[in-house]
Amino acid sequence: MGNERPHYYGKHGTPQKYDPTFKGPIYNRGCTDVICCVFLLLAIVGYVAVGIIAWTHGDPRKVIYPTDSRGEFCGQKGTKNEKKPFLFYFNIVKCASPLVLLEFQCPTPQVTCPHCSSFPLPAFHPFLPVKVGWDLCPKQSVPTPPNPFLLPSQICVEKCPDRYLTYLNARSSRDFEYYKQFCVPGFKNNKGVAEVLRDGDCPAVLTPSKPLARRCFPAIHAHKGVLMVGNETTYEDGHGSRKNITDLVEGAKKANGVLEARQLAMRIFEDYTVSWYWIIIGLVIAMAMSLLFIILLRFLAGIMVWVMIIMVILVLGYGIFHCYMEYSRLRGEAGSDVSLVDLGFQTDFRVYLHLRQTWLAFMIILSILEVIIILLLIFLRKRILIAIALIKEASRAVGYVMCSMLYPLVTFFLLCLCIAYWASTAVFLSTSNEAVYKIFDDGPCPLTAKTCNPETFPSSNESRLCPNARCQFAFYGGESGYHRALLGLQIFNAFMFFWLANFVLALGQVTLAGAFASYYWALRKPDDLPAFPLFSAFGRALRYHTGSLAFGALILAIVQIIRVILEYLDQRLKAAENRFAKYLMTCLKCCFWCLEKFIKFLNRNAYIMIAIYGTNFCTSARNAFFLLMRNIIRVAVLDKVTDFLFLLGKLLIVGSVGILAFFFFTHRIRIVQDTAPPLNYYWVPILTVIIGSYLIAHGFFSVYGMCVDTLFLCFLEDLERNDGSAERPYFMSSTLKKLLNKTNKKVAES
Secondary structure (H helix, E strand, O other): OOOHHHHHHOOOOOOOOOOOOOOOOOOOOOOOOOOHHHHHHHHHHHHHHHHHHHHHHHOOOOHHHEOOOOOEEEOEEEEEEOOOEEEEEEEEHHHHHHHHHOOOOOOOEEEEEEEEEEEEOOOOOOOOOOOOOOOOOOOOOOOOOOHHHHHHHHHHHEEOOOOOOOOOHHHHHOOHHHHOOOOOOOOOOOOOOOHHHHHHOOOOOEEEEEEOOEEEEEEEEOOEEEEEEEEEEEOOOOOEEEEOOHHHHHHHHHHHHHHHHHHHHHHHHHHHHHHHHHHHHEEEEEEEHHHHHHHHHHHHHHHHHHHHHHHHHHHHHHHHHHHHHHHHHOOOOOOOOOOOOHHHOOOOOHHHOOOHHHHHHHHHHHHHHHHOOOOOOOHHHHHHHHHHHHHHHOOOOOOOOHHHHHHHHHHHHHHHHHHHHHHHHHHHOOOOOOOEEEEOOOOOOOOOOEEOOOOOHHOHHHHHHHHOOOEEEEEEEOOHHHOOOOOHHHHHHHHHHHHHHHHHHHHHHHHHHHHHHHHHHHOOOOOOOOHHHHHHHHHHHHHHHHHHHHHHHHHHHHHHEEEHHHHHHHHOOOOOOOHHHHHHHHHHHHHHHHHHHHHHHHHHHHHHHHHHHHHOHHHHHHHHHHHHHOOOHHHHHHHHHHHHHHHHHHHHHOOOOOOOHHHHOOOHHHOOOOOOOOOOOOOHHHHHHHHHHHHHHHHHHHHHHHHHHHHHHHEEEEEEEEOOOOOOOOOOOOOHHOOOOOOOOOOOOO
């Protein structure tokens, strides 16, 4: 036995040597992982530069204001469309889809040929008497329109149409002036009907519409189960025939769904305006209950753990009894003695419940689990008692460092800053596309489909080479190096978000670990506890260990961005039928998920070591890992016990507050029945209170969990570096010393 201990330590590292000057977190420490600190600062500078570039090139107006077919904003002040805030679609059947609310253009098909560039072209107009094509690929058989203009599919208008009109009927009536406002700007009535519709100067038909997100969509509604637009159930298609309103539904039903969602959002907003103070009261109750639960753990942790263990044993025991009763009841029944092998696989699983062999198998499995749990209790009872004692000690530590309960607010604020910067940069990057103009010509022009500048085109060489050519808006995009690098910049934006978010979380963990370690290593608690331990730990973390925190956060961010890329590739491969690729992708996703969990666990314990000893990240991670490996059974027991208590606490707090909110907002509490506000949807404040209560409870228990983990590592270090003598006394609580039969000898005894 004497030779096994050195070999054991050699396999799992060596314990910390006794240091007579060690009295808790080391104050005289140096900077660690300086190179990573420099890399983080350079990355932040680059991130700011990316943000500035994105803010310079991006235009969020593309999200707010719709654009017409020529790339001009509707309703934007200082433009010719300032008094035209709404976007009108010539062909609502083609253009009205959910993408219209997200894209900046009405979708148009692509024409690709080997002799010219690929660029978007308008769809065939559904109301034209003949099909219209484009002569942009001279060596291919594509029809040719006589007009070089890009047919507009959407224009900016002052208001949406409010009546039924067709171009054929309006042309010879007094409604033509009203109809003309939905034609292209500068339209002159000097063409025939076929030419106007062919060239896309005017829409073939107007339908009553309503504005939604600054876009005109058909005002479809149901009257007595019949779909109608305005007061009509049919509409003219512009060719003298009538069609059913259902033809418009496919183009506009999603838009009407968004309209209903908008009305739902307004009602939810109204509910928040009348119930917000009651929601705050519910969240305050959740905060008070979370704090009370942590205080009660100091006195009731042992009772709660043992009650849980006894309940598990009783439940398994009842399961064994029930299986035996069913097994006995089926004795003698016809068909109950058929074996599972003879029966084979059945899709109706209830068939198996009529077999005695099924209940016998259940009884054997439950009996094995019962025996295993009882044996674990017999052999691990002392470790369970140690876990309970550490949980109680964590409650005392939190009580002495009470300001630690407020630190999650700091973490929350910093994470909000990271999220806001990432989201705004992503929006500006995604709106960095510029209006691209192409050369259009109905003749044999060699410059067709080339990029042009509409301001300089009349005086350029291109206009002299092709006199009939026009420089017209084609699409939003870009052909510069910046636009080609947009995808890489978006990936860098996501990577920096992960890195900074993980850094903020690491800063919180090191700060809390330093504060709670100061409590554990105080020999006379709380007299030897330093003043403002939380602020001191925060200062040490930023001053000395920014590089170490950046190193740990960088490793985790790399794994997370790889997981994001794998998810993206998995979405792209879903349409593929390659089973091997799908299997490989599933394996990679599983492996990186496990790797992320392991790195989070390792980082958490490494940060505790950094807070205590001030060593660099790699050294701290190695020492923490070997320390836990030397006490792997204690780690497993403590982890499962604390996980259960936190789960029980969250369920208790969220369930209690949620039930209270349900009875209050549904007017079921007679005492305050008249106080509860009238609501459109009572589930709105209830869900808000439940989600908020969970986040509050999670914030409190994250602090408590960090306290337990820190005290646990300190406890293991205490056992290895001290022996209870006057020179090397134990720093653990009297309860832990009693459980381990440890004592601190007095000076006279030593």
